[in-house]
Amino acid sequence: MSRFSRKYYQHDAQTLARALLGQVLVRVLADGTRLAGRIIETEAYLGVEDKAAHSFGGRHTPRNAAMWGPAGHAYVYFIYGMHYCVNVVSATPGDPAAVLLRALEPLEGLDTMRRHRAGRIAASRLRDRDLCSGPAKLAQALAIDRALDHADLVMGRELFIERGVQVPPQDIVATPRIGIGYAQEWAQKPLRFVVG
DNA sequence: ATGACGATTTACT
DNA sequence: GTAAATCGTCATA
Numbered sequence A: 001m002s003r004f005s006r007k008y009y010q011h012d013a014q015t016l017a018r019a020l021l022g023q024v025l026v027r028v029l030a031d032g033t034r035l036a037g038r039i040i041e042t043e044a045y046l047g048v049e050d051k052a053a054h055s056f057g058g059r060h061t062p063r064n065a066a067m068w069g070p071a072g073h074a075y076v077y078f079i080y081g082m083h084y085c086v087n088v089v090s091a092t093p094g095d096p097a098a099v100l101l102r103a104l105e106p107l108e109g110l111d112t113m114r115r116h117r118a119g120r121i122a123a124s125r126l127r128d129r130d131l132c133s134g135p136a137k138l139a140q141a142l143a144i145d146r147a148l149d150h151a152d153l154v155m156g157r158e159l160f161i162e163r164g165v166q167v168p169p170q171d172i173v174a175t176p177r178i179g180i181g182y183a184q185e186w187a188q189k190p191l192r193f194v195v196g
Numbered sequence B: 001a002t003g004a005c006g007a008t009t010t011a012c013t
Numbered sequence C: 001g002t003a004a005a006t007c008g009t010c011a012t013a
Helices: A011-021 A110-117 A136-142 A183-187
Strands: A024-028 A034-045 A072-077 A083-089 A098-107 A159-162 A172-175 A192-195
Touching: A011 A034, A011 A098, A024 A098, A034 A136, A072 A110, A098 A110, A098 A136, A110 A136
Parallel strands: none
Antiparallel strands: A024 A034, A024 A159, A034 A098, A034 A192, A072 A083, A083 A098, A172 A192
């Protein structure tokens, strides 16, 4: 299965957010188990100008350090005291932009994903489509946590992206981003991308 | 040292 | 639709 080169990730976040739709996020567990899902929802966080981005105003802290690093690495952060979210770092060093992965269509390892998710919810009530239907859900299903912050998606063995089927522009719906009402005028911008 | 808050999910009325 | 869960992070002091 083919992966993308570093160069693939070195575009602005909005371009990368669209390009990632249809590609396949792969997680390989320590025991070799492969978990995979087709990326179907993303959001672009543009950098120092973007009031919704963790890097807004040039904020450079231990938590968001990965956003400032090279493209093609993961930025994983902990939020609301209980959830992890996964980003793909875009652009280049010095331009702290990233793409939040918001939902996957589960492809491989559904049983294991269900087990990971069942810690908080009755397994029998979990439908396939609900395994990865949110940024924290997909992180939990794929067992992605702080340890994978900074993971290299180009060279790494635990977390990477494989080439899927590119979603044509006319099949992509752009909407405002979720959960960033505090970001004023940036809250309205159509930087969330969903496969239509 | 302290306090306010969050790129969410889930359960419940 | 509303609210609770739950704590690391960061700005302020």
